[in-house]
């Protein structure tokens with residue numbers, strides 16, 4: 001069961017950004033981690049409660065490295081969640097294509113996103129739901145600020161180049177809330193070891209880990225940090241920066 005608090009926040013985020021709409025057929029990206037498992041259960045509950053109809057299917061992208069998804073398949077079956085494994089050869093492609101020193105994680109993330117989009121087409125879905133949360137949005141924001149010189153985060157909803165709408169229903173929730181949901185329900189979660197980048201002998205993505213540490217130190221000092229980040233992401237004075245395209249005058 002997904003907590004009332006999560007369901008309430010899901011409802012608020014949905015209402016604010018019009019995420020799920022009548023007649024949608026939504027592909028939920030299910031890695032089997034705590035976030036996407038919570039997402040699929042929360043959306044299933046939302047489907048039961050919504051005064052309008054929409055469809056949900058969960059899809060797991062397999063990288064072609066002999067993953068064992070039997071526990072995840074059984075979990076979905078026993079909870080009445082339509083679930084498909086989308087087979088790919090991303091792992092082999094990575095071995096051939098990846099440039100030296102490029103980030104394995106971002107390579108896999110790009111390839112996986114492409115596969116999720118093809119799966120959405122194959123299953124006739126108009127939206128793709130991802131399990132990113134507020135901690136992800138804050139980490140992305142600071143990574144973009146510090147490493148790329150770009151003010152940028154993760155949108156709750158956007159249209160991809162191919163026309164598909166991507167939604168992030170958990171984007172205003174804390175990672176620890178989602179971890180607690182998975183733990184309290186005893187869901188069989190797949191951890192980071194499932195990411196194929198772990199199989200390559202390269203530097204791990206330190207940047208994100210560093211941002212996590214930095215944010216947790218800041219939160220120690222400013223306990224309301226994430227409440228403020230959530231508010232700030234919704235209050236943007238874009239004419240107060242230096243972007244010539246955004247000057248109000």
Ligand SMILES: Nc1ncnc2c1ncn2[C@@H]1O[C@H](COP(=O)(O)OP(=O)(O)OP(=O)(O)O)[C@@H](O)[C@H]1O
Nearest residue numbers: 029030031032033034035036059060061130131132
């Ligand atoms: N192998 C996969 N198959 C389908 N969807 C995926 C897969 N990996 C990630 N996703 C989707 O992309 C989102 C973001 O992926 P990311 O790798 O940042 O998170 P994650 O740490 O895998 O999250 P989770 O706790 O859900 O596993 C996930 O929440 C999920 O919706």
